[in-house]
Amino acid sequence: MPLIGIDQTFLRSENESPCRRSSNHNEGVIASRKLVIAVDSTQEALLKQEDLDGDGLITVDDSGPKCFSLEPSNKEQEFQIKGNYQLANLLQELFLAQQKGEEYLELDLDRLAEDPIRRLERLIKGSWWNNLTRTIDASGIAVSAKDPKTEESQPRIYVPCDAPEQYAYYSNIAREEPSMHLDVQWLPHGELTSEYIYSLNNKPGILALEIEEDSSAKGGLRGLPFIVPGGRFNELYNWDSCFCAWGMLETHSHVVESIIRHFIFEIQHYGKICNANRSYYLGRAQPPFLTDLALRTYKSTQHEPGSKELLKLAILAAMKEYHNYWMDTPRYDEVTGLTRYRPIGAGLPPECEPTQFAHILAPYAAKYNMTVAELTRKYNDGDILGSELDTFCLHDRAVRECGHDTSNRVEGVCADLGTIDLQCLLYKYETDIAHAIRSEFSDTLRVPAAFCAPGQIADHVETSEMWDRAARTRKQLIDRYCWNEEKGVYFDYNTVTGQQSDFETVTSLWALWCGVADPQQATKLVEKGLPKFECIGGLSSTTEKSRGPIDDAHPQKQWDYPHGWPPHQLLAWDGLIRYGYHEHAERLIYCWLHMVIKVFVDYNGTVVEKYNVTTLDAPHKVDAEYGNQGLNFKYAPQEGFGWTNASIIYGLSLLNEHAKRALGECVPYDVYLKDLKKI
Numbered sequence: 001m002p003l004i005g006i007d008q009t010f011l012r013s014e015n016e017s018p019c020r021r022s023s024n025h026n027e028g029v030i031a032s033r034k035l036v037i038a039v040d041s042t043q044e045a046l047l048k049q050e051d052l053d054g055d056g057l058i059t060v061d062d063s064g065p066k067c068f069s070l071e072p073s074n075k076e077q078e079f080q081i082k083g084n085y086q087l088a089n090l091l092q093e094l095f096l097a098q099q100k101g102e103e104y105l106e107l108d109l110d111r112l113a114e115d116p117i118r119r120l121e122r123l124i125k126g127s128w129w130n131n132l133t134r135t136i137d138a139s140g141i142a143v144s145a146k147d148p149k150t151e152e153s154q155p156r157i158y159v160p161c162d163a164p165e166q167y168a169y170y171s172n173i174a175r176e177e178p179s180m181h182l183d184v185q186w187l188p189h190g191e192l193t194s195e196y197i198y199s200l201n202n203k204p205g206i207l208a209l210e211i212e213e214d215s216s217a218k219g220g221l222r223g224l225p226f227i228v229p230g231g232r233f234n235e236l237y238n239w240d241s242c243f244c245a246w247g248m249l250e251t252h253s254h255v256v257e258s259i260i261r262h263f264i265f266e267i268q269h270y271g272k273i274c275n276a277n278r279s280y281y282l283g284r285a286q287p288p289f290l291t292d293l294a295l296r297t298y299k300s301t302q303h304e305p306g307s308k309e310l311l312k313l314a315i316l317a318a319m320k321e322y323h324n325y326w327m328d329t330p331r332y333d334e335v336t337g338l339t340r341y342r343p344i345g346a347g348l349p350p351e352c353e354p355t356q357f358a359h360i361l362a363p364y365a366a367k368y369n370m371t372v373a374e375l376t377r378k379y380n381d382g383d384i385l386g387s388e389l390d391t392f393c394l395h396d397r398a399v400r401e402c403g404h405d406t407s408n409r410v411e412g413v414c415a416d417l418g419t420i421d422l423q424c425l426l427y428k429y430e431t432d433i434a435h436a437i438r439s440e441f442s443d444t445l446r447v448p449a450a451f452c453a454p455g456q457i458a459d460h461v462e463t464s465e466m467w468d469r470a471a472r473t474r475k476q477l478i479d480r481y482c483w484n485e486e487k488g489v490y491f492d493y494n495t496v497t498g499q500q501s502d503f504e505t506v507t508s509l510w511a512l513w514c515g516v517a518d519p520q521q522a523t524k525l526v527e528k529g530l531p532k533f534e535c536i537g538g539l540s541s542t543t544e545k546s547r548g549p550i551d552d553a554h555p556q557k558q559w560d561y562p563h564g565w566p567p568h569q570l571l572a573w574d575g576l577i578r579y580g581y582h583e584h585a586e587r588l589i590y591c592w593l594h595m596v597i598k599v600f601v602d603y604n605g606t607v608v609e610k611y612n613v614t615t616l617d618a619p620h621k622v623d624a625e626y627g628n629q630g631l632n633f634k635y636a637p638q639e640g641f642g643w644t645n646a647s648i649i650y651g652l653s654l655l656n657e658h659a660k661r662a663l664g665e666c667v668p669y670d671v672y673l674k675d676l677k678k679i
Contacts, residue, residue: 033109034106034107034108034109035070035079035106035107035109036104036105036106036107037070037094037104037105037107038103038104039094039097039098039102039103039104039105040098040103042070042094042105043091043094043095043098043635045068046058046068046087046090046091046094047091049064049065049068050062050064050065050066050068050087050091051064051091052064055634056633056634056635057088057091057603057604057606057634057635058084058087058088058091058604059084059088059602059603059604060084060602060603061603061618062084066082066083066084066087067080067081067082068080068081068087068090069081081112084601084602085113085116085601085602086112086113088603088604088605089111089112089113089114089119089605090107090112091604091635091636092604092605092635092636092637093105093107093111093112093636094635095634095635095636096636115664116597116600116601116663116664116666117597117652117660117663117664118664120597120600120607120648121648121649121652123605123637123640124247124640124645124648124649125250125251125649127638128637128638128639128640128645129227129248129251129252129255129645131638131639132227132228132229132230132244132639132642133225133226133227133228133252133255134225134226134227134228134234134235134236135222135223135224135225135226136157136206136208136209136211136223137211137217137218137219137221137222137223138173138177138217138218138219139217139218139223140223141155141157141170141173141180141182141206141223142155142180143234144206144234144235145157145182145205145206146234147204147206147234147235147278148232148234149232149233149351150204150350150351152203152204152205154181154183154203155180155181155182155183155205155206156182156183156184156185156203156204156205156206156279157170157182157183157184157185157205157206157207157208158185158186158187158200158205158206158207158208158279159184159185159186159187159208160187160208160269160270161186161187161188161189162269163208163269165221166208166211166221167184167186169211169219169220169221170182170184170208171184172219173219183203183205185203185205191271192282192283193344194283194344194345194346195346197279197280197282197283197344197345197346198345198346198347198380200279200280200282201279201280201347201350201380203279204278204279204280204350205278205279206235206277206278206279207266207270207274207277207278207279207281207282208269208277209223209224209226209236209262209265209266209277210224210258210261210262210264210265211223211224212224224258224261224262225254225255225258226241226255226258226259226262227240227241227244227248227255227259227642228642229244229609229629229641229642229643230609230629230630230639230640230641230642231609231629231630231631231632231639231641232626232629233276233629235276235277235278236259236262236276236277237275237276237286238263238273238274238275238276238285238286238287238288238289239286239287239289239403239567240642240643241259241293241642242289242290242292242293243289243566243567243570243642243643243646243647244642244643244645244646245259245293245296245297245646246296246570246646246647246649246650247645247646247647247648247649247650248646248649249296249297249300249301250300250649250653253297253300253301256293256297257297257301257307257310259293260290260293260294260297260310260314261310261313262277263290263293263314263317264313264314264317267317267318267320267321268317268320268450268451270282271321271324271325272285272321272324272325273285273286273288273290273321274286275400275401278351280349280350280351283343283344283345283397284343284344284345284397284400284401285325285343285401286401286402286403287402287403287421287422287425288318288321288322288326288425288426288429289425290314290317290318290321290429291314291315291318291428291429291432291433291436292428292432293314294310294311294314294315294318294432294436295311295432295435295436297310297311298310298311298440308440311436311440312440312441312445315432315433315436315437315445316445316447316448316451317451318429318432318433319433319447319451319453319462320451320452320453322426322429322430322433323453323456324453324454326339326426326429327339330342333418333495335495336418336477336481336493336495337473337474337477338418338423338477338481338493338495339418339422339423339426340398340414340415340416340417340418340419340422340495341398341399341401341402341414341415341417341419341422342394342398342401342415343397343398343400343401344397345393345397346393347379347380347393348376348379348380348393348396349396349397349400353625353626356625357372357376358372359552359553359555360392361375361376364386364388364389368384392412394415395410395411395412395413395414395415395416396411396414397415398410398414398415398417399411399414402414402419402421402422403567404541404559405559406557406558406559406625407541407542407557407558407559407560408503408542408546408547408548408554408557408560409492409501409503409505409542409546409559409560410492411557413494416494416495416496416497417492417493417494417495417501418481418482418492418493418494418495419492419507420478420482420490420491420492420505420507420508420510420511421505421507421510423474423477423478423482423516424478424507424510424511424513424514424516425510425514426474427471427474427475427478427514427515427516428513428514428515430467430468430470430471430474431467431468431471431514431515433462433464433467434464434465434467434468434471435464437462437463437464437467438464443463443464444461444462444463445461445462445463446459446460446461446462447459447460447461447462474516475516478490478511478516481493481500482500483521484500485524487528487529488521488524488525488527488528488529489504489508489524489525489528489529489532490507490508490511490525490529491503491504491505491508492505502546503542503546504532504533504542504543504545504546505541505542505546506533506539506540506541506542506568506572507568508525508529509525509529509530509533509539509568509571509572509575510571510575511525511575512525512526512572512575512576512578512579513571513572513574513575513578514575515578517579519579522579526576526579526581526584530584534588535562535564535591535613535614536591536595536613536614536615536616537564537591537592537594537595537611537612537613537614537615537616537619538564538569538588538591538592538595538611538613539564539568539569539572539588539592539613540561540562540563540564540613540614541559541560541561541563541564541565541568542559542560542561543561544561544562546561547560547561555624555625556623556624557624557625558610558622558624558625558626561614562612562613562614562615563610563611563612563613563622563624564592564610564611564612564613565609565610565643566609566610566643566644566646566647567643569588569589569592569647569651570643570646570647570650572585572588573585573588573589573650573651573654576588577654585654586654586655586659587669589651589654589655590655590659590662590663590669590672591669592613592647592651593647593648593651593652593655593663594616594663594666594667594668594669595611595613595616595619596611596644596647596648597648597663597664597666598616598666599611599618599619599620601666602618603618603620604636604637605636605637606620606630606631606637607630607637607640607641607644607645607648608620608622608628608629608630608631608641608644609628609629609630609641609642609643609644610622610628616668629641630644658672658676658679659672662675
């Protein structure tokens with residue numbers, strides 16, 4: 001066997017116990033040892049014996065013996081690595097050594113049986129956040145400009161017309177590094193139209209973000225870091241980044257602060273925080289979380305130089321986005337006073353997989369006697385004009401702006417909905433802005449011209465009272481249109497039909513997070529609403545009843561039952577804690593983390609963007625459009641997935657040591673609860 005040396009004994013020897021197939025990550029450990037092993041030959045032998053499906057991973061689905069023998073060079077004693085978790089960790093350590101170019105590895109065998117909680121925290125904080133970090137400057141643009149979602153191979157960057165220093169900087173990079181083939185383009189003056197944004201689809205590119213002067217950097221400028229979600233998403237996303245921050249502030253607060261500065265830049269130059277910083281996202285935003293991000297960051301960094309100024313700029317930018325985008329037509333509905341997701345755009349979204357719309361477009365293709373591919377091309381080129389397709393695309397863009405792309409809850413109707421989630425987010429904007437002005441700026445905030453909305457006077461003063469008044473008005477609207485007293489939950493409201501939706505959505509619980517629910521509503525929401533969504537692995541996005549049956553004409557959507565997503569878990573946890581429902585919050589945190597950690601243990605360190613929360617049997621194997629992100633790796637995970645990483649770090653910070661120890665042993669919640677009562 002490919003072992004060349006040994007420092008001490010670590011695992012059970014051959015005569016202590018027979019090998020058993022097991023995923024028990026603590027099986028076989030007796031003392032701390034180190035081995036020196038040959039990297040390539042050990043990895044080859046390990047994969048040949050244990051990776052029987054050839055996917056480059058060692059998981060509970062592999063039917064190998066789950067027992068790998070290592071022999072010291074003196075042949076005196078044979079040592080065995082037992083159990084799926086330890087074997088997978090061995091594979092990961094070997095691969096990481098191989099990446100470093102190491103021929104031999106001094107293996108700390110404690111790493112193989114490392115408590116999965118500690119291992120996850122170590123990986124996320126020590127490497128995964130770093131691996132998900134990008135910059136758009138001379139050192140990082142070659143990586144940041146890559147877009148797995150499009151066929152375009154040439155790196156391209158679009159620069160706002162009022163950022164000449166950036167245009168000069170990137171143009172200089174293009175001249176000095178011609179092999180990169182960087183294409184630097186101006187964005188035009190004035191408002192960007194749907195037609196112009198669509199015209200960029202043939203030459204997509206990344207959108208410029210904030211940079212700062214740095215005399216030590218090439219070209220005298222340095223791109224500020226930001227986080228990407230992972231998988232096929234290699235750009236700065238709006239709400240993804242806000243949730244990643246929940247798990248980054250302890251160790252990567254400088255990146256979070258940079259993200260806030262990027263968002264301020266986007267509002268100033270693009271009129272909103274874009275869905276993400278790609279050219280095809282110029283027409284739409286995503287759920288707004290800037291004020292929460294800014295206040296959460298300030299709470300963590302308030303004793304650092306410049307933190308209060310950053311909060312001030314973020315609040316000013318949020319006020320501008322609130323007035324110019326969210327409270328402006330066509331998003332603002334004058335009849336109800338509710339706000340809707342209604343982004344501009346033309347054609348089908350270019351970032352989507354070609355087959356995603358096949359089942360929807362098939363009837364239109366049959367009508368025009370052509371294939372779906374032909375219909376798509378002709379419609380996008382303007383050769384086919386049809387109000388039905390235009391209406392579909394209007395709602396589809398709104399679905400993507402709302403972040404829940406896709407779900408039966410919003411498909412075909414989203415642009416008409418005053419969703420409960422968006423009303424909650426704007427209520428949070430209003431109360432957060434009021435709080436910041438009152439508590440941090442002596443109830444007086446002067447608004448310079450750069451942050452004024454149309455019609456506002458430069459340097460006018462804002463006070464908390466006007467934002468408190470806006471919040472009170474919004475609560476009245478939410479109660480009138482979205483609250484259902486009989487059912488004890490909040491629903492979306494259709495501003496066109498004038499009817500309250502009956503589609504059950506877990507975003508109803510956002511009313512707890514933002515604080516818009518009064519105590520009586522909160523009680524009903526917890527008693528009647530929470531059980532509708534709670535599953536063995538956490539909260540499902542919708543209910544099975546509302547989702548309806550699945551068939552060829554109505555395929556499974558990724559934001560519907562039975563899938564659970566990190567944002568919904570995080571907001572529910574904080575909302576329940578806010579209203580004093582600590583036991584409910586602890587139960588949901590534990591169940592979510594137990595499911596996530598069990599997948600991590602059983603499937604070679606896998607952490608993905610969403611899970612089937614109705615089962616603990618491979619819940620990461622999701623059958624929906626896009627599949628699942630976070631699965632595209634071999635041997636060792638390098639990134640996890642952004643907001644799931646955050647849910648792990650943040651969730652663990654809310655649990656006591658008893659819960660964390662039980663999670664480290666993958667103890668189910670009901671067993672943990674029984675054991676806890678014995679203490």
